[in-house]
Amino acid sequence: MKRVLIFLLVVLLCAGCGSSSAETTRVLFIGNSYTYVNDLPGMFAKLSKSGGHRVEVGMEAPGGWSLADHVESVQTADAIESSTWKYIVLQEQSSFPADKYFRETNMYPAARVLVAKIRQVGATPVLYLTPAHLDGWPDMGMNYMAMQAGINNGYWNLARELNVLVAPAGIAWQSAHAQYPNLILWQADNSHPEKAGTYLTACVFYATFFHESPVGLSYRGGLSKEIAEQLQTVASKTVLNTP
Numbered sequence: 411m412k413r414v415l416i417f418l419l420v421v422l423l424c425a426g427c428g429s430s431s432a433e434t435t436r437v438l439f440i441g442n443s444y445t446y447v448n449d450l451p452g453m454f455a456k457l458s459k460s461g462g463h464r465v466e467v468g469m470e471a472p473g474g475w476s477l478a479d480h481v482e483s484v485q486t487a488d489a490i491e492s493s494t495w496k497y498i499v500l501q502e503q504s505s506f507p508a509d510k511y512f513r514e515t516n517m518y519p520a521a522r523v524l525v526a527k528i529r530q531v532g533a534t535p536v537l538y539l540t541p542a543h544l545d546g547w548p549d550m551g552m553n554y555m556a557m558q559a560g561i562n563n564g565y566w567n568l569a570r571e572l573n574v575l576v577a578p579a580g581i582a583w584q585s586a587h588a589q590y591p592n593l594i595l596w597q598a599d600n601s602h603p604e605k606a607g608t609y610l611t612a613c614v615f616y617a618t619f620f621h622e623s624p625v626g627l628s629y630r631g632g633l634s635k636e637i638a639e640q641l642q643t644v645a646s647k648t649v650l651n652t653p
Contacts, residue, residue: 433464434464434465434466435458435463435464435465435466435496435497435619435620436465436466436467436468436493436494436495436496436497437451437454437465437466437467437468437495437496437497437498437499437615437619438467438468438469438470438489438490438493438495438497438498438499438533439451439467439468439469439470439471439499439501439538440469440470440471440477440480440486440489440490440498440499440500440501440524441470441471441475441499441500441501441502441538442471442472442473442474442475442476442501442503443471443473443474443602444471444501444504444538444540444602444603445469445471445499445501445538446469446471446473447597447602447603447608448603448604448605448607448608449608450608450611450612451467451468451469452467453608453609453612453631454467454612454615454616455467456629456631457609457612457613457616457624457627457629457631458616458619458620459629460627460628460629461616461620461622461624461627463620466493468489468492468493468495470483470485470486470489471501474503475503476502476503476506476516476517476520477500477502477503477516477517477520477521477524478516478519478520480520480524481520481523481524487527490527490528490531490533491531494532495528495531495533496533496534497533497534497535497536497575497619498528498533498534498535498536499536499537499538499577499615500521500524500525500528500535500536500537500538501538501540502517502521502540502564503516503517504540504542504543504601505543505547506564507539507540507560507561507564507565508542508547508550508552508557508558508560508561508564509547509550509560513564513568517564517568518568518571521537521568521572522572525572525574534575535572535574535575536574536575536576536577536618537565537568537569537574537575537576537577538577538579538611539561539562539565539566539576539577539578539579539580539581540561540579540580541558541561541579541580541583541584541595541596541603541607542554542555542557542558542560542561542580542584543557543596543600543601544596544600544601545600555584558580558581558584561580562578562580562581575618576618577611577614577615577618577649578614578618578648578649578652579610579611579614579615581648581652582610582611582613582614582644582645582648582649583595583607583610583611585644585647585648586610586640586641586644589640589644590640593606593637593640593641594606595607595610605631605632605633606633606637606641608631609630609631609633609638609641610641610644610645612631613641613642613644613645613646614645614648614649616645617645617646617648617649617650618649621650623642623646623650624642624645624646625639625642625643625646626639626642627642
């Protein structure tokens with residue numbers, strides 16, 4: 411009987427180890443500086459850990475790259491095949507999604523190729539709907555609101571075509587900017603994220619991947635408790651209250 415009990419204990423311990431490994435969520439982020447500034451993947455991993463989730467992340471995000479650049483990249487292809495990713499995030503160059511010409515000639519053809527590659531390795535593709543520039547796109551006659559509307563349409567249309575999940579970070583930024591205008595989400599260039607902006611985006615990914623609210627999580631990314639909770643709440647409402 412003692413030997414049987416020891417055997418059963420070993421089996422249970424091994425089963426527990428296997429279960430822990432299976433529960434690891436592996437996420438590869440493909441994009442550019444919107445992804446690597448403030449280390450969005452790392453911030454998302456730390457946020458997830460504080461929520462009780464085991465996460466491993468990877469990143470391919472050279473500055474200024476578009477999805478078309480990633481299509482031609484051997485490094486990106488190798489990264490896609492380098493692990494058993496659960497999710498692979500695609501982030502386009504910041505302006506292309508806002509304009510019909512650029513998204514139809516650049517963004518959409520590249521995204522179709524990458525989504526197909528991602529599905530071939532058994533991962534789930536996710537579109538990172540980015541925030542607009544705070545000063546809009548003046549050369550194209552767009553202010554912030556018009557640019558964000560164009561970006562939203564660009565990503566939603568692609569998502570419908572390819573049946574792809576969307577992490578609506580840009581919509582959360584728009585909501586946070588309206589509710590808390592004193593929050594500094596953008597850097598001085600009115601384009602790249604400040605730490606609060608990256609944290610908000612990480613919260614959006616948390617809610618998108620785990621279908622859980624980030625409100626109350628202990629990891630705050632170096633922000634005050636008040637600001638972190640404001641951003642957690644915006645992300646939760648944006649993702650979990652949106653069909």
